[in-house]
Amino acid sequence: MRNWASRRLLGGAALAAALAAVAIPALGQDQAPESLLPPGFGDTPVTPTPPPAGQPAPQPGATPAAPGAELPLTAEDQQATGEEELPADETETAEASPFDLPEAARRDPNLVGVLTPDNGGYDADQWGNVDGRFASTLMRDIKAPVASRWAQILLRRVLLTRAPAPAGIDGADWVAERAWLLLRMGEADPARMLVAGVDVDRFTPKMFDVAQQTALATADPAAMCPLTDHVPASADQTSWDLVRAMCAALSGDNGTAGAIVDAARHRGRARGIDLLLAEKVVGVGGARRAINIEWTGVDNLTAWRFGLANAVNVPIPAALFDTVGPHVEAWQYRAPMISSDQRLVPASWAASLGVLSNAAYVDLIGRAYEDADPDTIEDTAGFRLRNAYSADDPADRIEALRTLWSQPKTDMEKYARLVLTARAAARVAPGEDYADDARNLIASLFTAGLDDAASKWGAVADQLDDGDDGWALLAVGAPKRVVTISAGRAGDYVDQQNEGSRKGAFLVAALAGLGRITPQEAQTLATDHQLPLGLQNSWTRAIDRAAARNQPATVALLAAAGMQTLSWKAVHPAYLMHIVSALRRVGHEPEARMIAAEAITRA
Structure with missing residues (x-):
């Protein structure tokens, strides 16, 4: 049996070998195997046969012409025909640098932006015929962040919209002004998008300054590396020299990096925490410099310190954030190397300013919940938010919301x-059982622009007390009338407010601006209740004029200029009326309604 099996296996192997012997020649029967070596490699040199005596040796490289082929002209022939050979530098086309872009691929600095009407932006003619010098000066003078979350959301979309630069300003400078305003609003990533939309060789000195600030706000020193060879002489060379050192280290040139840092220290051009943080980045790049960062004696936080510390994960003392505006808290929220738990406090600022959306905020709270200690997880916002979404009993969901609020x-x-x-809040079914919570539920819905969901509370809100915010919020925030709106009801609401509160004035101002009460009714309410709605000045005239000229972007800018404070208690009611009216006239009624609802919520 074994012999039979062996013979069978042997027979099969022999058959396979025979088939292979037949098949292999067939594969390459009519073609030589392809050589992997260059032509002539390894060939035996052929010794040319000497010509017979009396015959000249053939010229090197000369080949006989094929029958009927046109012979090339010799030098004598060219001279005889009067044709002269042109110099090589005149006949050869210069090769383009591999880094040069064809003109068609270059980007126009006068048309920079990432939003269009198809993805949340506005029309390309949003600036109308505004003078670019006026608009850029207005941007530069705005003390951002502003009081209104919704005004900031509107302004961010305006600044990111792809639209031609207004007349009277350089395109790159226009981008720089927009990016600089976004940075002061806490919008580091949108600012970076704008900066990235301009080719480096078209940067202006202002653009270099803003690009550096943007890289620091996003804690990304490497973003400055492509700029170092183009920095103008007017720029701060000390900071750019240290940037060159960091970039050299990041690219592996540790010798150059160390030499630049040592030279800066020797000349005294940089010292203290600023130099140490730069050295820390150089060390991370591979220069083997062990740097210990101590914040003792540092009494303020700068963009340089913020950006480099976050780039190398050096914790910044909480007290230093008190020396800067809340926009830096918004930068800190998106810093790349901090934990979800460390983002919670800055996330509150980012959400209130308009930098952080509801969806992004929920995601962050969810990540912090997943990372929380199991022993204390029930005390976290994530645990309560989870119950607010998914508790089986509606009463448990509303109780979780109450605790969060x-x-x-x-x-x-x-x-x-x-x-x-x-x-x-949108998961809570409207009903009289939750009438006491209607104010917070409606206000919460309006923070995310969920005006249709908020409108479902109209029947409940209409039965609330005269001074309840739930009715007032729907009176100004709903897309259509879902509650009774009258001058009498508005007057009753005003009467119920505490002394010194601006809610009543904000309600009347918003209703007048939205056209939900007549000018005569607004005037009567203002007179009867001594509401300061008649203020007129250069700002009110400017925003009214921009609305009349249909300049929605200018209206958005002026709206922000009218709310240059972090507290709604400091916003003038007359300003709110003009802002709401102007936005409605230029086609931004939804944003106008959300700003009005926010005013009542936060006053």
């Missing part, structure tokens, strides 16, 4: 919690 101590944190709970 009642925990914060500051006005900023309270409003941030309304942003956080917007979509959880």
